[in-house]
Amino acid sequence: MPIRNSPKQTDFISRPQIGVGLRKTHYPYLETKPQTSVGWFEAVSENYMDSEGRPLHMLQLIREDYPIALHGVSLSIASAEGVRPEYLKQLKQLKDRIDPFIISDHLCWTGLQNANLHDLLPIPFTDESLRCIIKHVDQVQNALGCHILLENVSTYLQPPDSTYTEWEFLKALAEQSGCRLLFDVNNLYVNAKNHHFDPILFLDAIPTELIGQIHLAGYTDMGTYLFDTHSKPVYPEVWELFSRLIARAPDVPVLVEWDDDIPEFPILEAEAQKARQIWNDHHGRTDTESISTALLSSGA
Numbered sequence: 001m002p003i004r005n006s007p008k009q010t011d012f013i014s015r016p017q018i019g020v021g022l023r024k025t026h027y028p029y030l031e032t033k034p035q036t037s038v039g040w041f042e043a044v045s046e047n048y049m050d051s052e053g054r055p056l057h058m059l060q061l062i063r064e065d066y067p068i069a070l071h072g073v074s075l076s077i078a079s080a081e082g083v084r085p086e087y088l089k090q091l092k093q094l095k096d097r098i099d100p101f102i103i104s105d106h107l108c109w110t111g112l113q114n115a116n117l118h119d120l121l122p123i124p125f126t127d128e129s130l131r132c133i134i135k136h137v138d139q140v141q142n143a144l145g146c147h148i149l150l151e152n153v154s155t156y157l158q159p160p161d162s163t164y165t166e167w168e169f170l171k172a173l174a175e176q177s178g179c180r181l182l183f184d185v186n187n188l189y190v191n192a193k194n195h196h197f198d199p200i201l202f203l204d205a206i207p208t209e210l211i212g213q214i215h216l217a218g219y220t221d222m223g224t225y226l227f228d229t230h231s232k233p234v235y236p237e238v239w240e241l242f243s244r245l246i247a248r249a250p251d252v253p254v255l256v257e258w259d260d261d262i263p264e265f266p267i268l269e270a271e272a273q274k275a276r277q278i279w280n281d282h283h284g285r286t287d288t289e290s291i292s293t294a295l296l297s298s299g300a
């Protein structure tokens, strides 16, 4: 029976749990151990794998005070060549050091024959893809000794020959492999606009119990398409979809990503606070007062 990743009781004290992406530009601020309102951080796995330097030191410092999720960009779970054993070994070592409450990556492939293109490339949604990825999920979960989350990615073309919709494929993958989904609401919206489908169809098709984490971010409107840049605040249309999703998923950890034109930490914190407010609107005001105090003291 699939086991769902769940936060440790000691890590998560109260709900809702809104985290932010850990970025190098915020190290000097976080190093001073300020009081923040964020519940947890998500760290890009590859930035800390096979490292003994300042990045790993910072991650361990932050881990003293916050739960950490590890989020990879190079697992390449959909590559027909399979997952690289050396990569898995390094990820397992990082897992053992950091004790993350979530390990995730993307539903994509990133290259072939040891050439990493550093791009999250789309896959055809077919039975052949599904069988291949289920086999790789099994390999990864056995190597890591835990379940993983896979994220729906933004795409700018649709590979031919798909026999599933994206949401049908994600649902089948999670149900048949035992992994859980990292549901990126911004990516869903970007794809809905770029490929002309109703985002509600996607949103409502994924059962809550298959979702292990939610991502929020801002895209860039390129005129003829939306580009997933993570360089802006979350757009109102994405907040609306998030509101619809969180209404039925109160226990799912939520994360705000910001990777380009990164603002000062308190602005990122305030963005996370918006997610918390939407959670509160649906599920009650569990810890608003303490968060408001923290935000006021940080000057946000």
Ligand SMILES: [Fe+2]
Pocket (backbone or CB within 6 Å): 151, 184, 187, 215, 216, 217, 257
């Ligand atoms: Fe994401």
